[in-house]
Amino acid sequence: MENTSYIALTGQMALWRKMDSVSNNLANMDTEGYQSESLVFSDYLVGTRSTGRRLKENLAYTQTLGAYRDLSVGPIKETGNALDLAIEGEGYFELDTDAGPVYTRAGRFTLNPDGMIIALSGHPLMSETGQPIVLAPNEGRVTISGDGSVSTENGVIGRIRLVTFEDQLRMRRVGGGVLDAGGQDPKPVERPAISQGMVEGSNVNPIVEITKMIEVQRAYESTNNLLEQENDRKKKAYQALSGAKGA
Structure with missing residues (x-):
């Protein structure tokens, strides 16, 4: 039951790092010679402990592989x-x-x-x-x-x-x-x-970076809503189990 929350949290951590990168690019849009930076993410697959399946199921967590700079010449x-x-x-x-x-x-x-x-x-x-x-x-x-x-x-x-x-x-x-x-x-x-x-000048494209920022904010809000829904689901499950035991 904890897997959904853990996966969502790794996604949120990656979104925070991406927001930091975008914010840093925007802060340096007027810095001469600055090269914009982006992060690279990947899935981190973890096998489940379930033995009820012939084919083992993998859980996909989010991990940050690193950052890369745009090496193109600025204006x-x-x-x-x-x-x-x-x-x-x-x-x-x-x-x-x-x-x-x-x-x-x-x-x-x-x-x-x-x-x-x-x-x-x-x-x-x-x-x-x-x-x-x-x-x-x-x-x-x-x-x-x-x-x-x-x-x-x-x-x-x-x-x-x-x-x-x-x-x-x-x-x-x-x-x-x-x-x-x-x-x-x-x-x-x-x-x-x-x-x-x-x-x-800086090779940062402010329109592209602002678009990325909006996308990150929306993705973060969506993930946060998922976490809240999962938390509500767990509460209801615990209440149902507690009521069944009490009966």
Whole structure:
């Protein structure tokens, strides 16, 4: 008699996780370089203990297998700012942090007081040599070519490190549009394509996410109604059994 409730509860837990995923996507619809995330669910089959059947019956519970990111490129917006960069195709910028390198497609950069190119988080943008890119005090005009080469009026001063990974879905979200490698070694993008004066927006489709949210809410309400009906059924069964014993 408990199976129906257990199955429904696993379904509700999965719906809660899906709602969290949808809510997170909507919260980051304006986060530059953010890639929307969806969850993958599957049935978890458990054999019953009934011996009255020749063929054993299985109960299907719901389990969450994991999450996957939409790797499609978000809309490219022109800003005109020299240190705004958009990746046209695959790849991630590498940022240096105290906890190790992290990766992002969010390309809004600026200069710190020391002339270092940094992300809005304050973390330096890394070059192919594994060092931050620093402008000299007398350098004011910055040009960034499609292959990531950074030039000033004094010539080329470095080249932006653009990397990708064997399995991008193994990368783990650190926050917003920033990810860590998930234990993988980065490899350089063979044909980098960077556009200066542009930024990549979030690839979240708000209409799709709102539709998902409505579907999740309806499914949750339906499951909740099922649980209430099952609870009423159990109460009536217990009352009937108690009355029969009392008689």
